Amino acid sequence: xxxxxxxxxxxxxxxxxxxxxxxxxxxxxxxxxxxxxxxxxxxxxxxxxxxxxxxxxxxxxxxxxxxxxxxxxxxxxxxxxxxxxxxxxxxxxxxxxxxxxxxxxxxxxxxxxxxxxxxxxxxxxxxxxxxxxxxxxxxxxxxxxxxxxxxxxxxxxxxxxxxxxxxxxxxxxxxxxxxxxxxxxxxxxxxxxxxxxxxxxxxxxxxxxxxxxxxxxxxxxxxxxxxxxxxxxx
Amino acid sequence: xxxxxxxxxxxxxxxxxxxxxxxxxxxxxxxxxxxxxxxxxxxxxxxxxxxxxxxxxxxxxxxxxxxxxxxxxxxxxxxxxxxxxxxxxxxxxxxxxxxxxxxxxxxxxxxxxxxxxxxxxxxxxxxxxxxxxxxxxxxxxxxxxxxxxxxxxxxxxxxxxxxxxxxxxxxxxxxxxxxxxxxxxxxxxxxxxxxxxxxxxxxxxxxxxxxxxxxxxxxxxxxxxxxxxxxxxx
DNA sequence: TCAAAAGTGTTGGGGATACACCCATGG
DNA sequence: CCATGGGTGTATCCCCAACACTTTTGA
Numbered sequence: 007x008x009x010x011x012x013x014x015x016x017x018x019x020x021x022x023x024x025x026x027x028x029x030x031x032x033x034x035x036x037x038x039x040x041x042x043x044x045x046x047x048x049x050x051x052x053x054x055x056x057x058x059x060x061x062x063x064x065x066x067x068x069x070x071x072x073x074x075x076x077x078x079x080x081x082x083x084x085x086x087x088x089x090x091x092x093x094x095x096x097x098x099x100x101x102x103x104x105x106x107x108x109x110x111x112x113x114x115x116x117x118x119x120x121x122x123x124x125x126x127x128x129x130x131x132x133x134x135x136x137x138x139x140x141x142x143x144x145x146x147x148x149x150x151x152x153x154x155x156x157x158x159x160x161x162x163x164x165x166x167x168x169x170x171x172x173x174x175x176x177x178x179x180x181x182x183x184x185x186x187x188x189x190x191x192x193x194x195x196x197x198x199x200x201x202x203x204x205x206x207x208x209x210x211x212x213x214x215x216x217x218x219x220x221x222x223x224x225x226x227x228x229x230x231x232x233x234x235x236x237x238x239x240x
Numbered sequence: 241x242x243x244x245x246x247x248x249x250x251x252x253x254x255x256x257x258x259x260x261x262x263x264x265x266x267x268x269x270x271x272x273x274x275x276x277x278x279x280x281x282x283x284x285x286x287x288x289x290x291x292x293x294x295x296x297x298x299x300x301x302x303x304x305x306x307x308x309x310x311x312x313x314x315x316x317x318x319x320x321x322x323x324x325x326x327x328x329x330x331x332x333x334x335x336x337x338x339x340x341x342x343x344x345x346x347x348x349x350x351x352x353x354x355x356x357x358x359x360x361x362x363x364x365x366x367x368x369x370x371x372x373x374x375x376x377x378x379x380x381x382x383x384x385x386x387x388x389x390x391x392x393x394x395x396x397x398x399x400x401x402x403x404x405x406x407x408x409x410x411x412x413x414x415x416x417x418x419x420x421x422x423x424x425x426x427x428x429x430x431x432x433x434x435x436x437x438x439x440x441x442x443x444x445x446x447x448x449x450x451x452x453x454x455x456x457x458x459x460x461x462x463x464x465x466x467x468x469x470x471x472x473x474x
Numbered sequence: 475t476c477a478a479a480a481g482t483g484t485t486g487g488g489g490a491t492a493c494a495c496c497c498a499t500g501g
Numbered sequence: 502c503c504a505t506g507g508g509t510g511t512a513t514c515c516c517c518a519a520c521a522c523t524t525t526t527g528a
Contacts, residue, residue: 014295017251017336061248061334065325088467089323089338091299100295102251102338104323145466171506189491191508196489212505213498232379233322405479423518425481430516446479447525 015100019068020056020139022087022107022146023077025115026163026179029128034179036129036150037115038143039077043136044123047097051136052125054143056103069106078119081108083162086233087146095138107146109162154180157231158199161220167203169215170194199224249334253302254290254373256321256341256380257311259349260397260413263362268413270363270384271349272377273311277370278357281331285370286359288377290337303340312353315342317396320467321380329372341380343396388414391465392433395454401437403449404428433458 027037040052055076059068066084073081084106091102110118120126127133129147132140154160160176161168174190194200201221206214261271274286289310293302300318307315318340325336344352354360361367363381366374388394394410395402408424428434435455440448 015251015293017249059249059325059336062327064327065323065336086322088320089299091293091338093296093298102293102299104325104336141466148466169507186491186493187506188493188508188510193490208499210506211500213507215507232375232382403480420518420520421479422481422483422520427517442526444479445527446477447481447527449480 015102017059018056018101018103019059019065019072020054020103020105020142021069021073021084022054022105022143023073023081023110024108024129024146024150024163025110025118025126026112026176027116027126034112034175036147036179037126038129039118039120039124039126040135041076042123042125048136052127052133053136054105054139056105059104065104066106069108073108073110076119076124077110077115079110079114082111083109083159087142087149090138090142092138103142105142105146107149109150109159111165112163113165151180158197158220158225167205167217167219169207169217171215173218249336251293252290252335252337253293253299253306254288254337254339254376255303255307255318256288256339256377257307257315257344258342258363258380258384258397259344259352259360260346260410261350261360268346268409270381270413271360272363273352273354273358273360274369275310276357276359282370286361286367287370288339288373290339293338299338300340303342307342307344310353310358311344311349313344313348316345317343317393321376321383324372324376326372339376339380341383343384343393345399346397347399385414392431392454392459401439401451401453403441403451405449407452 023039024036025038026034029035039055041055043049043051043053055072057068057072059065063071065086070081070084073079073084085108087105087107089102089104091100093100095101095103115126118126129143132143134140135143154177160173160180163176164172170191171187173194174185174187177190178184199221200218203217203219205217207217208214257273258270259272260268263269273289275289277283277285277287289306291302291306293299297305299320304315304318307313307318319342321339321341323336323338325334327334329335329337349360352360363377366377368374369377388411394407394414397410398406404425405421407428408419408421411424412418433455434452437451437453439451441451442448
């Protein structure tokens with residue numbers, strides 16, 4: 007069944023990774039890690055983390071593995087984004103890339119490993135990247151911003167427990183607009199997926215906010231998308 | 241850069257094709273064409289139309305080509321669905337399938353080519369198919385039913401011009417529930433994407449309905465998704 | 475003139491937005 | 502006691518579902 011000509015097309019897996027970090031002015035914005043290419047083609051350019059698909063490894067596992075390899079982190083959210091296969095997207099060979107996108111906990115990302123060949127950059131102001139990776143990240147950003155509005159994924163940027171102000175800051179950073187705290191609170195509570203921990207966060211010079219936890223069991227079968235696991239592979 | 245072990249994974253493109261056809265009771269329901277496998281593995285089973293990806297062919301073009309090969313039709317809507325790559329989804333070899341989904345005009349589909357190895361079946365009551373193709377079609381159905389509710393793709397089942405009753409019948413068939421004609425009319429008009437042709441459809445024993453046309457130019461840049469062309473490749 | 479579908483009008487409820495206002499804490 | 506963010510109350514708007522009602526045709 008295999009034809010000789012097929013040997014020319016290679017299959018790769020790449021991952022767009024998002025975390026929230028403060029920018030120069032202190033506001034939270036989206037950052038993404040890139041790796042420097044040490045080989046041709048496009049040597050020296052920054053590119054998405056990824057690699058060839060090992061024949062015995064699941065696609066999602068390969069995505070989580072490259073994520074861990076470049077950041078030292080485990081994804082809190084991981085989903086297939088799109089498969090890019092333009093004939094001319096890589097010079098010299100036909101490369102089809104199955105691309106995933108991931109969200110990682112922001113405080114973990116702050117102490118994520120970096121090195122001369124790994125660099126975090128603001129996702130909205132990218133330099134010129136290798137191949138079609140600019141387009142890919144733009145698409146991932148579009149998907150993230152869309153999905154945040156109808157799916158409950160924002161908590162993936164946060165730890166186990168969080169305040170509504172922290173959660174709101176995630177939404178504001180992703181959507182790039184400020185939200186009314188009062189209405190935001192009601193929307194989140196109305197979703198039925200936040201559980202009070204009973205604890206509060208003290209220390210700030212004002213009324214201490216309640217701490218919440220995201221309740222995975224409250225996701226109904228109707229609203230769940232196919233192929234969406236709670237704990238992504240790692 | 242290629243490693244010898246990669247030669248074991250094969251890349252295929254398959255397409256889930258939808259058209260509306262009357263079922264035994266005369267109501268419009270979704271149908272999809274399947275092809276009988278004439279080789280191992282899974283010989284004799286019905287499967288999605290598809291084939292290996294030729295190294296010099298774009299993914300979307302390959303999808304449109306297999307669509308044409310099995311139905312003789314050109315897609316009115318074509319979009320990438322998902323890439324399936326489970327290690328064990330095909331016995332004997334690692335096969336990664338980039339799957340597309342397509343909508344074809346229903347009156348064309350009625351006279352679509354069929355043969356001993358091509359068969360149209362109701363998409364909601366499938367027999368046991370080859371590989372993981374049942375799961376794939378279920379996912380495509382889920383996507384179609386979701387997308388019909390927020391994107392304007394229903395007209396892809398119809399011809400150049402159509403009445404609001406015909407368009408409503410599409411929605412009702414896809415969503416499997418009846419819709420209020422009065423409210424449906426207002427929603428569609430409010431979308432701003434229907435243009436009156438000025439003509440009416442006569443012949444029935446009642447008030448002749450207006451004929452409309454879908455206005456592709458009315459799609460704003462903000463609402464458009466990345467990678468979505470108006471005329472799919474053929 | 476009648477049946478049936480096309481098309482219009484009207485009403486009420488639910489959710490989102492805007493914003494006024496009170497609460498609780500550290501300094 | 503004051504500044505600050507946490508948290509509640511409430512009026513308004515808009516979209517949508519429900520449904521009564523009028524219009525227009527072929528038979």
